[in-house]
Amino acid sequence: MTPLTLEIVEWIKKIPKGKVATYGQIAKLAGRPGAARRVVWVLHACTKSHRLPWQRVIGAKGKVSFKSESPEFKKQLKLLKSEGVPFGPANQVNLDRALWKPRVQPAARVKNQPRMFSDVSS
DNA sequence: GTTTTGACAGTAT
């Protein structure tokens, strides 16, 4: 185990029911953008020991990342639907509605911030 | 030690 692995685990555990997150998203949240495959590995390595909601982690385009013949694929689909995750056509998750947006970025650009001092610095 | 392998994603061509 490494600190990063734990970060990933913690983020996965935070995905709320009825929402989904993508591999890349988790990686980014955990501080390693581009490390999607690490997330994949963590899911394999830690699902049992940490009781992860593994089914809530899906591909970047809203697709469940199992082959459609796989039993796991069906199970994941079933679990997600039972949690109320909205699906679009072709068994694709409707990301616009279902993607988890962790509140990290209120950012909400304050406009018209009154200027208390004029031109003090450039 | 090295190599292979993941339920991927982002960039480049």
Place this chain on the structure above:
DNA sequence: AATACTGCCAAAA
């Protein structure tokens, strides 16, 4: 638009 390539890194062999 569709491939191809690259980044990622811990575990098992």
